[in-house]
Amino acid sequence: VNKVFFDVGLSLDGFLAGPNGGPRNPLGDGGLALHEWLFATATFREQHGEPGGEPVADDGVVRATFARTGAYVMGRRMFDEGEVVWPEDAPFRAPVFVLTRRARAPWPRKGGTTFHFVTTGIHDALARAREAAGGKDVRVAGGADTICQFLAAGLIDDFTLHTAPVLLGAGVRLFDDMVGHRLAVEQTATSPGALAAHAHYRVVRAS
């Protein structure tokens, strides 16, 4: 059965995005620094129609995540922020289920991405994403609040954190909405990386 996971980049001080984020500033102030390692990878460059990119050790983990993903679930703020910057040939190449309160017709993009708008909550969005993913996995794309909703609901099987070598000092913390929740996880692997530290975790469930 398909797994449900997230895969995000963080600063050393735990921020997923800088402060003052919004559609005109999608990663927040200083937030680009979180993803410099990613921009350098060949896989990212291919997805965004850019040539080449030097081979970096960090490419393997990006490629593996892209390969396992059959569908996405995404929060509305992340969609709103991305809608204005993603190219016509959007980088997901798979169905994306956007959590929203406003119904909207599916929005197909070039290259295999179609945005579907789900107004009936995370469980419905996940059910539709699971079905659309076929044998592949479902990635909860973000933002932080959506990821924490899925974590708190016990819906996440595993996750990957990419820790970038920068202190942002302010912004949106990935786990802000988990304050007060203790959660046991198991480190399943680390991946080689020259530009960031990549670690993989499995959520340990009470049986």
Add this chain to the structure above:
Amino acid sequence: VNKVFFDVGLSLDGFLAGPNGGPRNPLGDGGLALHEWLFATATFREQHGEPGGEPVADDGVVRATFARTGAYVMGRRMFDEGEVVWPEDAPFRAPVFVLTRRARAPWPRKGGTTFHFVTTGIHDALARAREAAGGKDVRVAGGADTICQFLAAGLIDDFTLHTAPVLLGAGVRLFDDMVGHRLAVEQTATSPGALAAHAHYRVVRAS
């Protein structure tokens, strides 16, 4: 010339210790989970007079840190919390310079640890530690506030973070006192680890 560094364990949500810490609860609620990977290493067990320990990949990074350290600087709260739990044969095996407001005679322990009490601030403590360290490096042991004081003063050359697979949900964040400071660092290496993710950073100075 000797380097000044710190080396600490963190939860996935950035906590260095759980909540409600103090001399009777030195790592705070749930804080033991941050160090389970460390307790499993042969190096830690040797330092604490315990036999064996299984060989884990994580041992190498502990051994390397211990080997490079010629002296320590430590905050008073960390000392107060440790004083009641460290064995007579304290685990540092080197001079430890404790930042405090109260003068106190040096306190030698078995096995090479001597605590010196410095009432004249971090620069003096560091100068004495550098001298005592000989050709080796100076480790700023903690707590979080002392580490941030050294970071903010531009005194840290490099650091190692061990990220343990647990969400604590509350406690003392390593970088709480760095809120509002953006800091550029460079990831210099990651170390193999089965039980935690180990990454090494160099502070990038404006030249």
